[in-house]
Amino acid sequence: MDLSYSSEDLTFRDQVRSFLAEKLPSEISEKMRLGQVLGKAAFDQWHSILNDQGWLAPNWPAEFGGAEWNAVQKHIFEEECAMANAPRVVPFGLTMLAPVLQKFGSDAQKAHYLPRILSGEDWWCQGYSEPGAGSDLASLKTKAVRDGDHYIVNGQKTWTTLGQFANWIFCLVRTDPDVKQQEGISFLLIDMATPGIEVRPIILLDGTPEVNEIWFTDVRVPIENLVGEENKGWTYAKYLLTHERTNTAGVGSSHAGLNAVKRMARAEVSNGRPLIENPHFAARLALVEIDLLAMSTTNLRIVSKAAVGQAPGVEASMLKVKGTIIRQEINDLARRAAGPYAMPFVSEAVEGDNAPPIGPDYAGPVAAQYFNNRKLSIFAGSNEIQRGIIAKVKLGAMG
Amino acid sequence: MNFELTQERQMLQDTLRRFLADRYDTRTRNEILESDAGLSANIWSEMAELGIVGAMFTQDQGGFGGAGFDLAVVFEELGRAGVVEPFLDTAILGGGLIAALGSDAQKELLDQVIGGTLHLAFAHGEPTSRYDLAQVETSIVQNGQNVTLNGRKAVVINAEAADLLVVSARESGAAGGAGGEDGISLFLVPTDMAGVELQGYPMLSGGRAAEVVLNNVTLPVSARLGAAGKAFPAIAERAAAASVALAAEALGAMETAVRLTGEYLMTRKQFGRPIGTFQALQHRYSDLLIELEQVRSAVINAAGHLESDAKTRDWHVAAARNLIGRAGRMVAEDAIQMHGGIAMTQEYELAHIAKRIIMTDHRFGDTDYHLERFIALSAA
Numbered sequence: 013m014d015l016s017y018s019s020e021d022l023t024f025r026d027q028v029r030s031f032l033a034e035k036l037p038s039e040i041s042e043k044m045r046l047g048q049v050l051g052k053a054a055f056d057q058w059h060s061i062l063n064d065q066g067w068l069a070p071n072w073p074a075e076f077g078g079a080e081w082n083a084v085q086k087h088i089f090e091e092e093c094a095m096a097n098a099p100r101v102v103p104f105g106l107t108m109l110a111p112v113l114q115k116f117g118s119d120a121q122k123a124h125y126l127p128r129i130l131s132g133e134d135w136w137c138q139g140y141s142e143p144g145a146g147s148d149l150a151s152l153k154t155k156a157v158r159d160g161d162h163y164i165v166n167g168q169k170t171w172t173t174l175g176q177f178a179n180w181i182f183c184l185v186r187t188d189p190d191v192k193q194q195e196g197i198s199f200l201l202i203d204m205a206t207p208g209i210e211v212r213p214i215i216l217l218d219g220t221p222e223v224n225e226i227w228f229t230d231v232r233v234p235i236e237n238l239v240g241e242e243n244k245g246w247t248y249a250k251y252l253l254t255h256e257r258t259n260t261a262g263v264g265s266s267h268a269g270l271n272a273v274k275r276m277a278r279a280e281v282s283n284g285r286p287l288i289e290n291p292h293f294a295a296r297l298a299l300v301e302i303d304l305l306a307m308s309t310t311n312l313r314i315v316s317k318a319a320v321g322q323a324p325g326v327e328a329s330m331l332k333v334k335g336t337i338i339r340q341e342i343n344d345l346a347r348r349a350a351g352p353y354a355m356p357f358v359s360e361a362v363e364g365d366n367a368p369p370i371g372p373d374y375a376g377p378v379a380a381q382y383f384n385n386r387k388l389s390i391f392a393g394s395n396e397i398q399r400g401i402i403a404k405v406k407l408g409a410m411g
Numbered sequence: 412m413n414f415e416l417t418q419e420r421q422m423l424q425d426t427l428r429r430f431l432a433d434r435y436d437t438r439t440r441n442e443i444l445e446s447d448a449g450l451s452a453n454i455w456s457e458m459a460e461l462g463i464v465g466a467m468f469t470q471d472q473g474g475f476g477g478a479g480f481d482l483a484v485v486f487e488e489l490g491r492a493g494v495v496e497p498f499l500d501t502a503i504l505g506g507g508l509i510a511a512l513g514s515d516a517q518k519e520l521l522d523q524v525i526g527g528t529l530h531l532a533f534a535h536g537e538p539t540s541r542y543d544l545a546q547v548e549t550s551i552v553q554n555g556q557n558v559t560l561n562g563r564k565a566v567v568i569n570a571e572a573a574d575l576l577v578v579s580a581r582e583s584g585a586a587g588g589a590g591g592e593d594g595i596s597l598f599l600v601p602t603d604m605a606g607v608e609l610q611g612y613p614m615l616s617g618g619r620a621a622e623v624v625l626n627n628v629t630l631p632v633s634a635r636l637g638a639a640g641k642a643f644p645a646i647a648e649r650a651a652a653a654s655v656a657l658a659a660e661a662l663g664a665m666e667t668a669v670r671l672t673g674e675y676l677m678t679r680k681q682f683g684r685p686i687g688t689f690q691a692l693q694h695r696y697s698d699l700l701i702e703l704e705q706v707r708s709a710v711i712n713a714a715g716h717l718e719s720d721a722k723t724r725d726w727h728v729a730a731a732r733n734l735i736g737r738a739g740r741m742v743a744e745d746a747i748q749m750h751g752g753i754a755m756t757q758e759y760e761l762a763h764i765a766k767r768i769i770m771t772d773h774r775f776g777d778t779d780y781h782l783e784r785f786i787a788l789s790a791a
C-alpha cells in the first residue's frame with residue numbers, strides 16, 4: 013500500500029496542469045465555473061484541443077491512437093480537469109461506441125470510424141432507450157428488416173442526449189422478433205442524414221433541450237453498418253454499458269462541485285457569519301467530503317484493477333450508485349447555499365448569454381442543476397437496476 | 412380534540428378543489444408558466460370571486476377566515492394543483508401587513524385586495540439577508556412630512572404585477588440578528604413611483620419576481636404602516652403565517668406527487684409487469700405515504716398554533732418547516748426516481764410539482780434555518 017503519487021505521477025500532474033493553464037480556453041472554463049450549459053462549438057473546440065495533445069482517448073489502446081494511461085494517470089487527469097473547470101468530453105463516441113468497435117467491429121469499421129471519432133468529424137449519439145424500453149432495454153421494438161444489402165429501420169428511440177448535435181447514431185434494433193428478446197437484437201450504425209429520420213427535442217424540467225425523440229420511418233441502412241454479428245447486439249450493448257457506468261462515477265466533477273459549494277458558502281452570510289461556519293451547513297458539507305474522499309479511493313482501486321481498454325464488472329455498478337448519490341448531494345448543497353437566490357430562473361444563466369446575473373453569479377444555475385442531475389440516478393442503468401445487478405452477482409455467487 | 416374541518420372550511424376546500432380540477436389542469440398551468448405575466452389574471456379574479464382571497468382575512472378585516480387552518484386549507488389545495496398565482500404575496504403578506512398595521516384609510520385597500528383588483532408584494536429581503544428577517548439595511552430619511560427611501564430588495568415575488576409594494580426600511584439600529592428587530596418600519600410604495608426600479612425575471616417553480624432598487628424614493632409619511640420602527644412583530648407574525656401557507660402548499664404538492672407516483676407504478680410496465688410489483692419500489696412508495704402522514708400532522712400543528720404567543724407559534728412553525736423540508740426533498744426526489752425519465756420532462760405534471768415542493772425550502776427559511784430556530788426556541 014502506498015497512497016502517495018510516484019515521481020512520474022507528479023511529473024504527469026505538472027504536465028497536465030501546464031497544459032490546462034495554456035490550452036483551456038477561458039470562455040469555456042468560465043462557463044463551466046458558472047454552471048452554464050455549453051453549446052456544440054465549445055464541446056468541439058475542447059475535443060480538438062485534447063486531440064491535438066493526444067489526450068482525448070486515455071482509455072483506448074495505443075494501436076487506435078489512445079493514450080493508454082494507467083488508473084492513477086486517468087485519475088490525475090480527471091481531477092485536474094475538474095479543478096480547472098474543463099468540460100467533460102462528450103462520451104458517446106469516445107467512451108461508449110469506441111470500445112465496442114475496438115472489440116467487435118470489423119477492420120473496415122475500425123479504420124473508418126475510430127479516426128473520425130478522434131478528429132471530431134462525427135458526433136455520435138446513443139439510440140438505446142425507447143418509450144416502452146427503459147430499464148427493460150431488451151424489450152426494444154425498433155425493428156430492422158433485411159432488404160437486399162440494406163436494413164429497413166422503423167421505430168422510435170427516445171431520451172437521446174444531444175442528438176440534435178449528432179450526425180451519427182448507434183442503435184439497438186430488433187432483427188429477429190421470434191426468439192428470446194436478448195437474442196434478436198442487433199447493433200447498427202446509422203447516418204442521421206438518411207431520409208426518414210426525424211429528431212424532436214424534449215425539454216427537460218430545467219428548461220434545457222438536452223434530449224430528443226428520434227423517429228425512424230423506412231430508414232435504409234447499408235448492411236456494412238452492422239457491428240459484429242446479426243442478433244448478437246445484446247452482448248455488445250452490455251459491454252458498452254459497463255464502460256458507460258464506470259464513467260458516471262464522476263469523482264472529478266464531484267470535487268469541482270464541492271469546491272464550488274465551498275466558494276459559495278464562504279461568500280454567503282448566515283447569522284452574521286460566513287455560511288461555511290454555520291454548524292449545520294458545515295456538517296452537511298463535511299459528510300459529503302468524507303464520502304467523496306473514500307469514493308475517490310474506491311474509484312482508483314477499482315479502475316486500477318481493470319486492464320487497458322476494459323471496464324470493471326459488478327464494481328462498475330457500485331461506482332455508479334455511490335458516485336451519483338454523492339454528485340446529487342453536492343447539487344443539493346449548492347441549492348441550499350444559494351438561499352433565496354436559488355429561486356430566480358434566468359435561462360440566460362443556464363445557457364450562458366451575457367445578461368447581468370440576478371444576485372451573486374454563482375446562484376443562477378444551481379437549482380436548475382439540482383433538478384437536471386436527478387437524471388444521474390435514472391440513466392446509464394437506474395440505481396435500482398444497479399442494486400439488482402450487484403445483488404444478483406454477489407448473492408448468485410453464494411448460492 | 413377534533414381533527415375534522417369545520418363545515419365552512421370543508422366547503423371552502425371542496426369548492427377550491429373542484430374549481431382547480433376544472434380550471435387549472437397541467438396544460439393551462441404550463442401555458443401560464445410560459446406566459447410573459449407568469450400568472451393568469453382570469454384565474455385570479457375568478458378565485459377572488461370564489462372567496463379565496465377573502466379566506467385569508469378575518470371578519471374584522473373584511474374577510475371570512477384568516478386563521479391558521481383557513482390558510483392551511485387553501486394552500487393545501489393550491490399546492491395540490493401546483494398553482495403559481497401569488498396568493499401568498501398579495502393576500503397573506505401584503506394584505507396581511509396592511510390589515511395588521513394599517514390606518515383606517517390604508518385598510519380601505521383591503522376591499523380591493525379581497526375583490527381581486529389590487530395586487531401587492533412584500534419587498535423585505537435584501538441581497539445579503541438570506542432568511543434573516545431583521546437584516547434590513549434600506550434607509551429612511553425623514554424630512555418634515557416626507558420620507559426618502561434608499562436601498563435594494565431581493566427576489567421580491569409578484570413585484571411587477573403589484574400596484575403597491577410593502578417595503579421595509581430601517582429607521583434606527585443596526586441590521587441583522589435579534590438586535591436588528593427594533594427600528595424597522597414598513598411603507599406602502601406604488602410601483603410606478605419615481606425612483607422605484609424593477610428588474611423582473613421568472614422563477615424556476617413558476618411566477619415572477621424582481622430585484623427592486625429604491626433610489627431616493629420620496630413618499631409622504633402617511634405611507635408608513637403603523638408606528639415608526641415598530642413593524643417587526645407584525646413581520647414575524649406574517650412570516651409565520653407564510654410558513655404555514657408554504658407548509659400546507661408543500662403538503663398538497665406532495666400529495667399530488669405521491670398520487671402520480673402510485674398511479675404510474677401501477678401502469679408503467681417493464682420486464683412484463685407493472686413496476687409497482689417490484690419490492691424495491693413498493694417499500695419506497697410506502698415510505699412516502701408514511702412521510703405524508705407526518706407532513707399532514709406537522710401542518711396541523713403549525714396551523715393550530717398560528718394564533719398562539721409568538722414563541723409557541725414560532726416553535727411549531729420551525730418544527731413543521733424543518734420536517735417538511737426533509738420530507739419534501741425525499742418525496743420530490745423519490746417520486747422523480749420512481750418515474751424514471753418521464754418525470755424529467757418539462758411538460759409532465761410531476762416536474763412542476765417537484766419544483767414547487769423543493770422551492771418552498773427557499774422562502775422564509777430553509778430546513779437548516781428552521782432547525783436552528785427550533786433549537787434556539789427550545790432553549791429559550
Ligand SMILES: Cc1cc2nc3c(=O)[nH]c(=O)nc-3n(C[C@H](O)[C@H](O)[C@H](O)COP(=O)(O)OP(=O)(O)OC[C@H]3O[C@@H](n4cnc5c(N)ncnc54)[C@H](O)[C@@H]3O)c2cc1C
Pocket residue numbers: 137138139140141143145146147148170171172173174223387390391392393394395396397400679681682686689691692748749750751752753755
Ligand atoms: C436526461 C436523460 C438522458 C438520457 N440519455 C439517453 C441516451 O442518450 N440514450 C439512451 O438510449 N437513453 C438515454 N436515457 C434513457 C435512460 O437510459 C432511461 O431513462 C433509463 O434506462 C430508465 O428507463 P425509463 O426512464 O424508461 O424508466 P423505467 O425503466 O420505466 O423505470 C421507472 C422506475 O422503475 C424502476 N425499475 C425498473 N425496473 C425495475 C426493477 N426490475 N426493479 C426495481 N426497480 C425497477 C427504475 O429504477 C425507475 O425508478 C436518458 C435518460 C435521461 C433521463
